[in-house]
Amino acid sequence: MSKHAHLETGQWGERTAEKYLRRLGYKILGRRVRFGPREEIDLVARLDNALIFIEVKTRASEHFGRPAAAVDASKRRLLSRAAVRYLARRNFKPSYIRFDVVEVIGRAGDTRPDVRHIENAFQLDRRYQLPM
DSSP: OOTTHHHHHHHHHHHHHHHHHHHTTOEEEEEEEEETTTEEEEEEEEETTEEEEEEEEEESOSTTOOGGGGOOHHHHHHHHHHHHHHHHHHTOOOSEEEEEEEEEESOTTOSSOEEEEEEEEEOOOTTOOOOO
């Protein structure tokens, strides 16, 4: 196994999630959008009037729990802050935003990974305000 196998698995999961979302009609606006060393949005997408910030969690199996469980309060805060920065940097005022989680269970090379899309997985952290 490669020293960076978890990174390869994560990138494969992000590509898998993107293909899945595209099939559902989502328009992908950004991939791995970074704001500093700890704030990253895996995917930014648009569907109808909604701007969606998507966290992708990939696991080889569910032996240690559901991948979405890794999106804890600290991660939600970082994602909220990154989303507000994304909107401010682009001077963009969407009519509606939401945060989704996509779970991908499998390994790179799997032809049929298990993909679960959790819409509205959490709300914007109340510490942050959307740009007006």
